[in-house]
Amino acid sequence: MEYPTLLPRFLKYVKINSRSDENSQRFPSTEIEEKFQKIILNDLKELGLQCYYNQKSGCVIATIDSNVDYDVPTFGLLAHCDTADFESNNINPQITHNYDGVSKIKLGDTDFYLDPAIFPHLKKYKGQTIISTSGDTLLGGDDKCGVSELLTFAEYLVNHPEEKHGEIKLAFTPDEEIGTGASHFDVEDFGAKFAYTVDGEGPGKLDWGTFSAAQFSLDIQGIDVHPAQAKDKMINAIKLAIDFQNQLPQNEVPEKTAGEEGFYHLLKFEGTVDHAHLEYIIRDFKRDNLEKRKELVQNIVNKINDQFDQKRVVLKMADQYYNMADELKKNMEVVDLARNAYKALGLTINEDPVRGGTDGSQLTYMGLPCPNLFAGEENMHGRYEYTVLESMWLAVDVLRKINELHLQKYQKLI
Numbered sequence: 001m002e003y004p005t006l007l008p009r010f011l012k013y014v015k016i017n018s019r020s021d022e023n024s025q026r027f028p029s030t031e032i033e034e035k036f037q038k039i040i041l042n043d044l045k046e047l048g049l050q051c052y053y054n055q056k057s058g059c060v061i062a063t064i065d066s067n068v069d070y071d072v073p074t075f076g077l078l079a080h081c082d083t084a085d086f087e088s089n090n091i092n093p094q095i096t097h098n099y100d101g102v103s104k105i106k107l108g109d110t111d112f113y114l115d116p117a118i119f120p121h122l123k124k125y126k127g128q129t130i131i132s133t134s135g136d137t138l139l140g141g142d143d144k145c146g147v148s149e150l151l152t153f154a155e156y157l158v159n160h161p162e163e164k165h166g167e168i169k170l171a172f173t174p175d176e177e178i179g180t181g182a183s184h185f186d187v188e189d190f191g192a193k194f195a196y197t198v199d200g201e202g203p204g205k206l207d208w209g210t211f212s213a214a215q216f217s218l219d220i221q222g223i224d225v226h227p228a229q230a231k232d233k234m235i236n237a238i239k240l241a242i243d244f245q246n247q248l249p250q251n252e253v254p255e256k257t258a259g260e261e262g263f264y265h266l267l268k269f270e271g272t273v274d275h276a277h278l279e280y281i282i283r284d285f286k287r288d289n290l291e292k293r294k295e296l297v298q299n300i301v302n303k304i305n306d307q308f309d310q311k312r313v314v315l316k317m318a319d320q321y322y323n324m325a326d327e328l329k330k331n332m333e334v335v336d337l338a339r340n341a342y343k344a345l346g347l348t349i350n351e352d353p354v355r356g357g358t359d360g361s362q363l364t365y366m367g368l369p370c371p372n373l374f375a376g377e378e379n380m381h382g383r384y385e386y387t388v389l390e391s392m393w394l395a396v397d398v399l400r401k402i403n404e405l406h407l408q409k410y411q412k413l414i
Helices: 006-014 031-046 120-125 141-159 237-247 287-305 333-344 359-365 389-411
Strands: 050-054 059-064 075-080 094-096 130-132 168-173 194-200 212-221 263-271 275-284 313-321 372-374 386-388
Touching: 006 031, 006 130, 006 141, 006 389, 031 050, 031 059, 031 141, 031 168, 059 141, 075 141, 075 359, 075 389, 141 168, 141 194, 141 386, 141 389, 194 333, 194 359, 194 389, 212 237, 212 287, 237 263, 237 275, 237 287, 275 287, 287 313, 313 359, 333 389, 372 389, 386 389
Parallel strands: 075 168, 075 194, 194 372
Antiparallel strands: 050 059, 059 168, 094 130, 130 386, 212 275, 212 313, 263 275
16 A cells, blocks of 8 residues: 655655764763654654653653554554664665666766666566665665654554554664664563564565674783884784684684574774774574684683783673574464464565564563564665665555454454
Protein backbone atom coordinates (compact mmCIF):
# COMPACT_ATOMS: atom_id res chain seq x y z
CA MET A 1 0.00 0.00 0.00
CA GLU A 2 1.17 3.54 -0.67
CA TYR A 3 1.50 5.92 2.30
CA PRO A 4 1.69 9.48 0.94
CA THR A 5 3.10 11.07 4.11
CA LEU A 6 6.00 8.64 4.46
CA LEU A 7 8.37 10.16 1.91
CA PRO A 8 8.04 13.81 3.03
CA ARG A 9 8.39 12.66 6.64
CA PHE A 10 11.54 10.69 5.78
CA LEU A 11 13.07 13.58 3.82
CA LYS A 12 12.36 15.93 6.72
CA TYR A 13 14.05 13.61 9.20
CA VAL A 14 17.18 12.73 7.25
CA LYS A 15 18.01 16.41 6.79
CA ILE A 16 18.30 16.75 10.58
CA ASN A 17 21.78 15.91 11.84
CA SER A 18 21.48 13.45 14.75
CA ARG A 19 24.90 11.81 14.71
CA SER A 20 26.00 10.14 17.95
CA ASP A 21 29.48 10.45 19.45
CA GLU A 22 31.28 7.50 21.04
CA ASN A 23 33.72 9.84 22.82
CA SER A 24 31.02 11.89 24.52
CA GLN A 25 30.60 11.87 28.30
CA ARG A 26 26.90 12.84 28.18
CA PHE A 27 23.77 10.74 27.62
CA PRO A 28 22.36 10.79 25.05
CA SER A 29 25.77 11.30 23.55
CA THR A 30 24.94 14.46 21.55
CA GLU A 31 22.59 17.39 21.98
CA ILE A 32 21.64 17.24 18.30
CA GLU A 33 20.41 13.71 18.78
CA GLU A 34 18.24 14.81 21.69
CA LYS A 35 16.92 17.75 19.67
CA PHE A 36 15.85 15.35 16.93
CA GLN A 37 14.03 13.25 19.51
CA LYS A 38 12.13 16.34 20.64
CA ILE A 39 11.03 16.91 17.03
CA ILE A 40 9.73 13.34 16.95
CA LEU A 41 7.98 13.95 20.27
CA ASN A 42 6.20 16.97 18.83
CA ASP A 43 5.18 15.03 15.71
CA LEU A 44 3.72 12.28 17.90
CA LYS A 45 1.76 14.85 19.89
CA GLU A 46 0.35 16.24 16.65
CA LEU A 47 -0.95 12.75 15.89
CA GLY A 48 -2.79 12.86 19.20
CA LEU A 49 -0.75 10.13 20.90
CA GLN A 50 0.16 9.97 24.56
CA CYS A 51 3.92 10.45 24.59
CA TYR A 52 6.77 11.67 26.75
CA TYR A 53 10.53 11.87 26.95
CA ASN A 54 12.10 9.50 29.48
CA GLN A 55 15.23 11.35 30.56
CA LYS A 56 16.68 8.31 32.35
CA SER A 57 16.51 6.05 29.32
CA GLY A 58 16.99 8.84 26.79
CA CYS A 59 13.94 7.61 24.87
CA VAL A 60 10.79 9.09 23.44
CA ILE A 61 7.95 6.76 24.41
CA ALA A 62 4.50 6.80 22.80
CA THR A 63 1.34 4.77 23.31
CA ILE A 64 -1.24 3.82 20.71
CA ASP A 65 -4.25 3.05 22.89
CA SER A 66 -6.22 -0.14 22.34
CA ASN A 67 -9.51 0.20 20.44
CA VAL A 68 -10.88 -3.26 21.31
CA ASP A 69 -12.86 -4.33 24.37
CA TYR A 70 -10.85 -7.46 25.20
CA ASP A 71 -7.36 -8.03 26.55
CA VAL A 72 -4.51 -8.16 24.07
CA PRO A 73 -0.90 -8.26 25.31
CA THR A 74 0.97 -5.06 24.52
CA PHE A 75 3.71 -5.25 21.94
CA GLY A 76 6.32 -2.64 21.12
CA LEU A 77 8.18 -1.19 18.16
CA LEU A 78 11.54 0.57 18.37
CA ALA A 79 13.66 2.70 16.05
CA HIS A 80 16.89 4.49 16.89
CA CYS A 81 17.38 8.19 16.32
CA ASP A 82 21.14 8.50 15.95
CA THR A 83 23.12 8.08 12.76
CA ALA A 84 26.54 6.56 12.17
CA ASP A 85 30.06 7.96 12.28
CA PHE A 86 30.15 9.57 8.82
CA GLU A 87 29.60 13.10 7.57
CA SER A 88 26.04 14.06 8.45
CA ASN A 89 25.92 17.82 8.04
CA ASN A 90 23.88 19.28 5.17
CA ILE A 91 22.38 16.00 4.02
CA ASN A 92 20.74 16.55 0.65
CA PRO A 93 18.88 13.40 -0.43
CA GLN A 94 18.23 12.87 -4.12
CA ILE A 95 15.36 10.89 -5.61
CA THR A 96 15.49 8.68 -8.69
CA HIS A 97 11.99 7.82 -9.86
CA ASN A 98 11.26 4.66 -11.84
CA TYR A 99 14.85 3.39 -11.68
CA ASP A 100 15.70 1.34 -14.78
CA GLY A 101 17.67 -1.32 -12.89
CA VAL A 102 20.83 -1.01 -15.00
CA SER A 103 22.07 2.59 -14.98
CA LYS A 104 24.58 4.13 -12.62
CA ILE A 105 23.08 6.74 -10.31
CA LYS A 106 25.32 9.78 -10.04
CA LEU A 107 25.55 11.05 -6.48
CA GLY A 108 25.09 14.80 -6.60
CA ASP A 109 27.96 16.78 -8.08
CA THR A 110 30.59 14.32 -6.87
CA ASP A 111 32.47 11.70 -8.87
CA PHE A 112 30.73 8.90 -6.97
CA TYR A 113 28.03 6.64 -8.38
CA LEU A 114 25.66 3.94 -7.21
CA ASP A 115 26.69 1.30 -9.74
CA PRO A 116 24.68 -1.94 -10.07
CA ALA A 117 27.89 -3.66 -11.16
CA ILE A 118 29.28 -2.95 -7.68
CA PHE A 119 25.97 -3.02 -5.79
CA PRO A 120 23.99 -5.74 -7.61
CA HIS A 121 21.02 -5.52 -5.22
CA LEU A 122 20.11 -2.29 -7.05
CA LYS A 123 18.85 -4.47 -9.91
CA LYS A 124 16.03 -5.77 -7.68
CA TYR A 125 14.54 -2.30 -7.54
CA LYS A 126 13.82 -1.75 -11.22
CA GLY A 127 10.77 0.49 -11.62
CA GLN A 128 10.97 1.72 -8.03
CA THR A 129 11.95 4.96 -6.30
CA ILE A 130 15.55 5.17 -5.08
CA ILE A 131 16.46 7.73 -2.40
CA SER A 132 20.21 8.23 -2.25
CA THR A 133 22.82 10.68 -1.00
CA SER A 134 24.49 13.59 -2.76
CA GLY A 135 27.80 11.74 -2.47
CA ASP A 136 29.40 13.72 0.34
CA THR A 137 27.33 12.57 3.34
CA LEU A 138 25.52 9.50 4.53
CA LEU A 139 21.75 9.34 4.08
CA GLY A 140 20.70 8.47 7.62
CA GLY A 141 18.16 5.85 6.59
CA ASP A 142 19.73 3.80 9.36
CA ASP A 143 17.49 4.27 11.20
CA LYS A 144 15.37 7.17 9.99
CA CYS A 145 13.68 4.65 7.73
CA GLY A 146 12.45 2.94 10.88
CA VAL A 147 11.58 6.22 12.62
CA SER A 148 9.52 7.34 9.63
CA GLU A 149 7.80 3.96 9.33
CA LEU A 150 6.78 3.91 12.98
CA LEU A 151 5.28 7.41 12.70
CA THR A 152 3.49 6.44 9.50
CA PHE A 153 2.15 3.24 11.08
CA ALA A 154 0.87 5.21 14.07
CA GLU A 155 -0.66 7.84 11.81
CA TYR A 156 -2.47 5.17 9.80
CA LEU A 157 -4.00 3.57 12.91
CA VAL A 158 -5.08 6.96 14.27
CA ASN A 159 -6.75 7.85 10.97
CA HIS A 160 -8.34 4.42 10.45
CA PRO A 161 -10.12 3.43 13.67
CA GLU A 162 -11.76 0.58 11.76
CA GLU A 163 -8.36 -1.17 11.88
CA LYS A 164 -8.50 -2.83 15.30
CA HIS A 165 -5.53 -3.18 17.62
CA GLY A 166 -4.54 -3.66 21.22
CA GLU A 167 -2.19 -1.32 23.03
CA ILE A 168 1.02 -0.71 21.06
CA LYS A 169 4.07 1.04 22.48
CA LEU A 170 6.61 2.96 20.40
CA ALA A 171 10.15 3.85 21.47
CA PHE A 172 12.59 6.16 19.72
CA THR A 173 15.97 5.36 21.19
CA PRO A 174 19.41 7.02 21.34
CA ASP A 175 22.99 5.92 20.74
CA GLU A 176 22.41 2.62 18.96
CA GLU A 177 25.30 3.27 16.61
CA ILE A 178 27.78 3.53 19.47
CA GLY A 179 26.29 0.60 21.37
CA THR A 180 25.39 2.44 24.57
CA GLY A 181 21.71 3.30 24.21
CA ALA A 182 20.01 -0.02 24.93
CA SER A 183 21.70 -0.49 28.30
CA HIS A 184 19.71 2.52 29.57
CA PHE A 185 16.36 1.28 28.23
CA ASP A 186 13.62 0.99 30.86
CA VAL A 187 11.89 -2.30 30.02
CA GLU A 188 9.46 -2.03 32.94
CA ASP A 189 8.41 1.50 32.01
CA PHE A 190 7.92 0.46 28.37
CA GLY A 191 5.45 -2.21 29.46
CA ALA A 192 5.47 -4.47 26.38
CA LYS A 193 5.43 -8.27 26.40
CA PHE A 194 7.62 -8.38 23.29
CA ALA A 195 8.88 -5.94 20.69
CA TYR A 196 10.63 -5.48 17.37
CA THR A 197 13.32 -3.08 16.33
CA VAL A 198 12.61 -1.75 12.83
CA ASP A 199 16.19 -1.31 11.68
CA GLY A 200 16.94 -3.89 9.01
CA GLU A 201 17.85 -4.14 5.38
CA GLY A 202 15.64 -4.85 2.36
CA PRO A 203 12.21 -6.53 2.23
CA GLY A 204 12.10 -10.02 3.69
CA LYS A 205 15.08 -9.66 6.03
CA LEU A 206 14.26 -10.93 9.52
CA ASP A 207 17.05 -10.73 12.07
CA TRP A 208 16.95 -12.83 15.20
CA GLY A 209 20.50 -14.16 15.23
CA THR A 210 23.37 -11.73 15.85
CA PHE A 211 26.99 -11.70 16.84
CA SER A 212 28.06 -11.94 20.43
CA ALA A 213 30.39 -9.03 20.98
CA ALA A 214 33.19 -7.67 23.14
CA GLN A 215 35.56 -4.73 22.91
CA PHE A 216 39.01 -4.11 24.32
CA SER A 217 41.73 -1.50 24.41
CA LEU A 218 45.46 -1.71 25.02
CA ASP A 219 47.60 1.02 26.52
CA ILE A 220 51.27 0.23 26.06
CA GLN A 221 53.94 2.13 27.97
CA GLY A 222 57.38 2.24 26.39
CA ILE A 223 60.64 3.89 27.33
CA ASP A 224 61.84 6.61 24.98
CA VAL A 225 65.51 7.54 25.12
CA HIS A 226 67.86 9.06 22.55
CA PRO A 227 68.63 6.49 19.85
CA ALA A 228 72.36 7.00 20.45
CA GLN A 229 71.95 5.72 24.00
CA ALA A 230 69.07 3.30 23.42
CA LYS A 231 70.83 -0.07 23.68
CA ASP A 232 69.28 -2.16 26.48
CA LYS A 233 67.23 0.86 27.56
CA MET A 234 64.65 1.73 24.90
CA ILE A 235 61.32 -0.09 24.83
CA ASN A 236 59.43 0.88 21.68
CA ALA A 237 55.68 0.92 22.41
CA ILE A 238 54.87 0.88 18.70
CA LYS A 239 56.82 -2.34 18.19
CA LEU A 240 55.08 -3.97 21.16
CA ALA A 241 51.75 -2.99 19.62
CA ILE A 242 52.76 -4.52 16.29
CA ASP A 243 53.92 -7.64 18.12
CA PHE A 244 50.50 -7.95 19.76
CA GLN A 245 48.66 -7.48 16.46
CA ASN A 246 50.85 -10.04 14.70
CA GLN A 247 50.04 -12.69 17.30
CA LEU A 248 46.31 -12.50 16.54
CA PRO A 249 44.98 -14.86 13.82
CA GLN A 250 45.71 -12.90 10.66
CA ASN A 251 42.85 -14.33 8.61
CA GLU A 252 40.21 -13.74 11.31
CA VAL A 253 39.49 -10.15 10.35
CA PRO A 254 36.35 -8.57 8.80
CA GLU A 255 37.83 -8.34 5.31
CA LYS A 256 38.58 -12.08 5.24
CA THR A 257 35.51 -13.54 6.95
CA ALA A 258 31.85 -14.07 6.06
CA GLY A 259 28.77 -16.03 7.10
CA GLU A 260 29.10 -17.22 10.69
CA GLU A 261 32.86 -16.69 10.94
CA GLY A 262 34.02 -14.45 13.77
CA PHE A 263 36.85 -11.92 13.82
CA TYR A 264 39.15 -9.51 15.62
CA HIS A 265 38.93 -5.97 14.26
CA LEU A 266 41.55 -3.29 14.94
CA LEU A 267 39.65 0.01 14.99
CA LYS A 268 42.28 2.44 16.16
CA PHE A 269 46.08 2.55 16.47
CA GLU A 270 47.89 5.60 17.83
CA GLY A 271 51.47 5.43 18.90
CA THR A 272 54.88 6.83 19.65
CA VAL A 273 57.94 5.14 21.06
CA ASP A 274 56.78 6.24 24.52
CA HIS A 275 53.16 5.17 24.34
CA ALA A 276 50.72 3.33 22.08
CA HIS A 277 46.96 2.97 22.23
CA LEU A 278 44.94 0.33 20.34
CA GLU A 279 41.19 -0.32 20.23
CA TYR A 280 39.58 -3.53 19.00
CA ILE A 281 36.24 -5.26 18.75
CA ILE A 282 35.75 -9.03 18.87
CA ARG A 283 32.81 -10.79 17.23
CA ASP A 284 31.59 -14.38 17.14
CA PHE A 285 28.19 -16.03 16.82
CA LYS A 286 28.91 -18.63 19.50
CA ARG A 287 29.30 -17.46 23.07
CA ASP A 288 31.94 -20.11 23.83
CA ASN A 289 34.00 -18.94 20.88
CA LEU A 290 33.75 -15.33 22.07
CA GLU A 291 35.18 -16.43 25.41
CA LYS A 292 38.02 -18.27 23.65
CA ARG A 293 38.85 -15.16 21.65
CA LYS A 294 38.94 -13.05 24.82
CA GLU A 295 41.17 -15.66 26.46
CA LEU A 296 43.62 -15.49 23.54
CA VAL A 297 43.83 -11.71 23.89
CA GLN A 298 44.59 -12.04 27.59
CA ASN A 299 47.23 -14.70 26.95
CA ILE A 300 49.04 -12.56 24.37
CA VAL A 301 49.04 -9.60 26.75
CA ASN A 302 50.43 -11.80 29.54
CA LYS A 303 53.13 -13.17 27.22
CA ILE A 304 54.29 -9.67 26.28
CA ASN A 305 54.24 -8.44 29.87
CA ASP A 306 56.27 -11.45 31.02
CA GLN A 307 59.22 -10.16 28.96
CA PHE A 308 59.63 -7.18 31.30
CA ASP A 309 60.14 -6.50 34.97
CA GLN A 310 56.95 -4.44 35.10
CA LYS A 311 53.60 -4.47 33.31
CA ARG A 312 53.97 -2.67 29.98
CA VAL A 313 50.60 -3.52 28.45
CA VAL A 314 47.35 -2.60 30.22
CA LEU A 315 44.27 -4.40 28.88
CA LYS A 316 40.70 -3.17 29.37
CA MET A 317 38.07 -5.55 28.00
CA ALA A 318 34.28 -5.69 28.30
CA ASP A 319 31.38 -7.57 26.74
CA GLN A 320 28.96 -5.52 24.63
CA TYR A 321 26.06 -7.82 23.73
CA TYR A 322 25.24 -11.47 23.08
CA ASN A 323 23.58 -13.43 20.29
CA MET A 324 19.86 -13.01 20.95
CA ALA A 325 19.13 -16.30 19.16
CA ASP A 326 20.32 -18.13 22.27
CA GLU A 327 17.42 -16.56 24.20
CA LEU A 328 14.79 -16.39 21.46
CA LYS A 329 15.11 -20.11 20.72
CA LYS A 330 13.56 -20.75 24.14
CA ASN A 331 10.29 -19.23 22.89
CA MET A 332 9.96 -18.55 19.17
CA GLU A 333 6.49 -16.96 19.23
CA VAL A 334 7.79 -13.45 18.52
CA VAL A 335 9.86 -14.71 15.58
CA ASP A 336 7.00 -16.84 14.25
CA LEU A 337 4.63 -13.87 14.36
CA ALA A 338 6.97 -11.87 12.14
CA ARG A 339 7.50 -14.85 9.83
CA ASN A 340 3.77 -15.28 9.39
CA ALA A 341 3.35 -11.58 8.62
CA TYR A 342 6.07 -11.75 5.97
CA LYS A 343 4.52 -14.87 4.44
CA ALA A 344 1.05 -13.31 4.39
CA LEU A 345 2.44 -10.44 2.34
CA GLY A 346 4.18 -12.78 -0.09
CA LEU A 347 7.71 -11.88 1.00
CA THR A 348 10.66 -14.22 0.63
CA ILE A 349 12.12 -14.51 4.12
CA ASN A 350 15.86 -14.14 4.70
CA GLU A 351 16.90 -15.15 8.21
CA ASP A 352 20.67 -15.19 7.72
CA PRO A 353 22.33 -14.18 11.00
CA VAL A 354 23.35 -10.54 11.26
CA ARG A 355 27.07 -9.89 11.17
CA GLY A 356 26.53 -7.20 13.75
CA GLY A 357 24.11 -6.45 16.54
CA THR A 358 20.96 -4.47 17.20
CA ASP A 359 19.49 -2.84 20.28
CA GLY A 360 17.33 -5.95 20.39
CA SER A 361 20.42 -8.02 21.16
CA GLN A 362 20.67 -6.32 24.54
CA LEU A 363 16.94 -5.86 25.11
CA THR A 364 16.27 -9.57 24.63
CA TYR A 365 18.69 -10.33 27.48
CA MET A 366 17.01 -7.61 29.54
CA GLY A 367 13.71 -9.50 29.36
CA LEU A 368 12.14 -7.93 26.24
CA PRO A 369 12.27 -10.41 23.32
CA CYS A 370 13.12 -8.20 20.38
CA PRO A 371 13.96 -9.43 16.85
CA ASN A 372 14.70 -6.96 14.07
CA LEU A 373 12.39 -6.27 11.12
CA PHE A 374 13.47 -4.90 7.75
CA ALA A 375 13.23 -1.15 7.26
CA GLY A 376 14.54 -0.81 3.71
CA GLU A 377 18.09 0.24 4.58
CA GLU A 378 20.80 -0.41 1.97
CA ASN A 379 24.58 0.23 2.08
CA MET A 380 24.37 1.80 5.51
CA HIS A 381 26.95 4.12 7.11
CA GLY A 382 28.42 5.91 4.14
CA ARG A 383 28.05 7.89 0.93
CA TYR A 384 26.63 4.89 -0.96
CA GLU A 385 23.70 4.54 1.41
CA TYR A 386 20.24 4.47 -0.14
CA THR A 387 16.72 3.30 0.51
CA VAL A 388 13.73 2.43 -1.65
CA LEU A 389 10.37 4.09 -1.09
CA GLU A 390 8.43 0.94 -1.96
CA SER A 391 10.47 -1.03 0.61
CA MET A 392 9.48 1.47 3.26
CA TRP A 393 5.82 1.16 2.30
CA LEU A 394 6.17 -2.62 2.64
CA ALA A 395 7.70 -2.19 6.10
CA VAL A 396 4.56 -0.34 7.23
CA ASP A 397 2.43 -3.10 5.69
CA VAL A 398 4.38 -5.61 7.80
CA LEU A 399 3.71 -3.66 10.99
CA ARG A 400 0.01 -3.62 10.20
CA LYS A 401 0.02 -7.35 9.42
CA ILE A 402 1.85 -8.17 12.66
CA ASN A 403 -0.81 -6.23 14.53
CA GLU A 404 -3.59 -8.03 12.64
CA LEU A 405 -2.19 -11.53 13.31
CA HIS A 406 -1.44 -10.71 16.94
CA LEU A 407 -5.02 -9.51 17.40
CA GLN A 408 -6.47 -12.59 15.70
CA LYS A 409 -4.75 -14.86 18.19
CA TYR A 410 -6.58 -13.25 21.09
CA GLN A 411 -9.89 -12.87 19.26
CA LYS A 412 -9.98 -16.67 19.07
CA LEU A 413 -9.68 -16.88 22.85
CA ILE A 414 -12.83 -14.84 23.51
